[in-house]
Amino acid sequence: MKKLFMSCVLICAAVTTASAQATYDIKEMTPEVKSALDSRKARFAELKALKTQGAVGENNRGYVQMLGGGKPVEALVAAENKDRKLVYETIVVQNKLAPGALATVESVFGRVQRDKAESGEKVQDASGRWN
Numbered sequence: 310m311k312k313l314f315m316s317c318v319l320i321c322a323a324v325t326t327a328s329a330q331a332t333y334d335i336k337e338m339t340p341e342v343k344s345a346l347d348s349r350k351a352r353f354a355e356l357k358a359l360k361t362q363g364a365v366g367e368n369n370r371g372y373v374q375m376l377g378g379g380k381p382v383e384a385l386v387a388a389e390n391k392d393r394k395l396v397y398e399t400i401v402v403q404n405k406l407a408p409g410a411l412a413t414v415e416s417v418f419g420r421v422q423r424d425k426a427e428s429g430e431k432v433q434d435a436s437g438r439w440n
C-alpha cells in the first residue's frame with residue numbers, strides 16, 4: 310500500500326508541476342498520515358468488493374462516492390474520504406503548495422484512481438459523467 314501510495318504521489322507530482330524535475334511527496338510520515346494509510350489498507354478489500362458490486366465508485370475529485378447500499382456503505386465511504394483528504398492536505402502543506410492546490414491534488418488523484426480502475430468499476434470522468 311505504501312509503495313502504491315508513493316507511486317500515486319509521484320504521478321501527482323509529474324502531472325501538477327511544470328518542471329519534470331520537481332516532485333511532491335509526503336516529506337514527514339506523521340502519526341496522522343500513518344494512521345490514515347493504515348486505515349485505508351485495512352478497508353481496501355471491503356472497498357474493492359463494493360466497487361465490484363457497483364455500490365461505490367471513484368469520483369473525479371479523488372474520492373469514493375456512494376452509488377448504492379445503505380448506512381454501512383455510507384460509513385465506509387466517509388471514513389475513506391476522510392483519510393484521503395488528510396493525505397491530500399498533507400501533500401499540499403508539506404510541499405508548500407499554494408492554498409488552491411488542494412483541488413489540483415484531488416483532481417490528479419481522481420485521474421490516478423480512474424486509470425487504475427478495473428473493468429466494470431464505476432468511475433466519473435472529468436465532465437462528471439459516470440462510466
